[in-house]
Amino acid sequence: MSEYYELKLGPLQRRLPKITLHPELTIASFVLLGDAELTEYAANALAQKLAQTPFDYIVTIESKGIPLAQALSEKLKQPRFIVLRKSVKDYMVAPVSVPVHAITTSADQQLVLDGTDAKLLAHQRVAIIDDVISTGGSLKAATDLLAKADAKVVVQAAILAEGDAAKRDDITYLAPLPLF
DSSP states (O other): OOSEEEEEETTEEEEEEEEEEETTEEEEOOOOTTOHHHHHHHHHHHHHHHTTSOOSEEEEETTTTHHHHHHHHHHTTOSOEEEEBSSOOTTOSSOEEEEEOOTTOSSOEEEEEOHHHHHHHTTOEEEEEEEEESSSHHHHHHHHHHHHTTOEEEEEEEEEEEGGGGGOSSOEEEEEEOOO
16 A cells, blocks of 8 residues: 555645555545645645635634635635634633533544623524544534534635545535545
């Protein structure tokens, strides 16, 4: 088995190292942070797909979705996006949280929404944006957290849909990413 997976996204190619998480699961490690070219390409492609769905705010999950949310906000003329954090920060006012388990993190975590942002999102339509959707655990936690804030999720999108996520019809993505 090759040590790398060759990802093709439009005109771009990336060589992703294969990482074994446990004996039955190996992933192609996709790290968007620092890849300005791929972020820009993905933001343009997702902006075209999301232009048909009206929403009020982009919401992303800390941390790898942040550059994509920033670029998408600029392209879609969204003046602000919201970041769901993975821990409570001292500056947060009345934070709201839910537990989350992600495929790439061994310990359970939490997703946290600052109470100030929760008030802003109440009764608003939101687009959840992330770099990769895999098992859907983070996406489900984000949806649950946004429901606590009385926000309505109208679209869920990512650059890549990993493994069985590529079979889902409730997400928008640019390319599949296999599991090994």
